[in-house]
């Protein structure tokens with residue numbers, strides 16, 4: 022491997038006759054002043070079958086071609102591999118033309134590839150293109166995890182340098198984006214990241230609209246102990262059953278956040294009405310009743326004037342209405358705004374959000390667990406807006422008290438991660454008027470200020486182009502998987518330091534391969550995400566699911582059928598009827614016949630041809 026062509030203190034071309042180059046691989050140039058570490062950013066191969074006029078069409082210009090030939094390379098006779106490389110670090114003088122280049126020993130580039138404090142880092146996968154470094158890896162870094170072989174689909178030990186994400190640096194570079202189109206491995210990468218957060222006992226709040234983030238089933242082939250170790254590290258909560266919002270403990274501004282999230286536009290008049298009628302400690306019923314009463318008062322002014330005149334007995338409904346009349350008749354409230362608020366309160370109640378409270382969730386986070394909240398996406402989004410603000414404020418108050426007074430004046434609340442898929446739904450790009458995104462303000466606030474308090478975002482989306490720009494710009498680490506849409510590729514290009522050749526590869530990445538572009542590593546690293554320790558409940562292929570269904574359809578009939586044997590084909594309808602009666606479900610003759618054929622093949626029952634009408638008789 023030799024340096025050819027014109028060089029600068031930043032870039033050079035390297036030619037090799039022995040091996041092709043891989044994008045992002047790190048090489049050493051033995052320059053006169055010492056070893057220079059460089060990264061491959063573009064590659065090309067020259068084949069003697071190509072007409073010479075084509076040599077210069079890629080990386081080689083005429084000067085480079087000239088030096089290459091002068092050094093004894095013969096592109097017209099041999100296959101040559103060319104790499105454009107970028108210097109990692111700073112040089113004062115250009116790289117020497119003709120210098121030798123080589124594959125490094127791991128120890129020479131260790132600081133570029135793995136963080137200092139490995140035990141604290143998250144092991145996300147293996148750095149692609151580092152297979153040649155495997156032999157020089159210390160044993161402690163060999164075969165740490167499995168990877169799923171892309172061709173065979175089999176689990177194989179990781180062959181290369183493991184990729185550790187240096188989570189400790191998140192206090193400077195706090196947020197993560199996981200971007201990738203459908204089927205690119207985004208949910209899988211999110212699962213691996215959450216497993217690692219769990220293994221490190223870092224408090225994590227996960228929103229799971231797809232009901233897929235369960236960590237109780239081991240993945241086939243990986244040590245089940247890895248999954249077992251996570252058993253006590255996560256809790257699953259169903260929104261509206263296990264967790265919810267206690268109405269009587271919300272603050273006025275939390276009420277407004279909830280009302281704003283529940284339905285389309287929330288006007289200033291509605292907000293004014295909602296605030297005026299709310300009293301701290303209100304129950305859902307008392308608040309709702311007050312709205313109802315004030316609406317009645319506003320539409321019955323005459324009756325109210327009469328009631329005021331007669332001065333009703335204290336503690337009666339009439340007296341209460343008079344009291345409300347004196348408080349609210351001049352409060353600039355419109356019936357329209359009040360009924361809009363009432364509709365929102367009813368919608369929130371109907372969604373079940375006010376069943377349960379958030380105490381178990383907070384306790385889970387305080388004990389360092391991963392708390393997974395599941396529910397229909399709309400309710401989950403409303404809850405997310407409320408709970409994120411609520412927990413962020415707790416954490417902020419706790420930290421601010423320490424910062425301002427030097428001691429903990431508030432109840433302890435831990436630093437925590439917020440993980441959500443479909444983030445573009447929750448935090449969409451601002452589009453101007455009628456822009457309904459109640460979660461945007463709190464996400465922007467955390468994106469910009471969360472670092473100070475140790476509140477970190479992990480936002481996954483298929484559509485980075487639709488994610489709010491302010492939030493997107495604050496995601497200092499981006500896991501970028503296969504992306505096909507031009508609009509999303511444009512956004513990725515703008516928001517990361519991916520080179521044009523890396524960007525050009527995005528549509529062709531296979532599932533589970535990512536570019537990790539991070540302010541923490543300061544460069545883009547191609548990573549094969551490791552095999553997860555746990556499996557998604559949705560991991561079964563639809564074909565497998567269908568085969569399993571067909572192969573076991575009617576198995577529950579066996580107990581009943583066994584009691585009814587022997588019977589013949591003429592009696593199938595009656596047997597199906599009996600089965601339906603005993604099992605309490607519909608049973609068709611088709612289903613029964615299929616099950617009988619299967620049990621015959623499995624030897625569970627027998628059959629013979631009877632004497633009457635050559636009918637098949639089934640026997641035990």
Ligand SMILES: Nc1ncnc2c1ncn2[C@@H]1O[C@H](COP(=O)(O)OP(=O)(O)OP(=O)(O)O)[C@@H](O)[C@H]1O
Pocket residue numbers: 168169201202203204205206207208209210483532533534549550551552553560
């Ligand atoms: N790192 C990986 N190793 C092995 N298999 C993977 C990996 N990443 C993804 N896969 C496989 O690829 C398939 C798609 O992955 P996944 O469900 O994560 O896609 P996705 O990007 O979340 O898609 P969608 O947004 O449509 O849900 C899955 O069957 C998964 O098992």
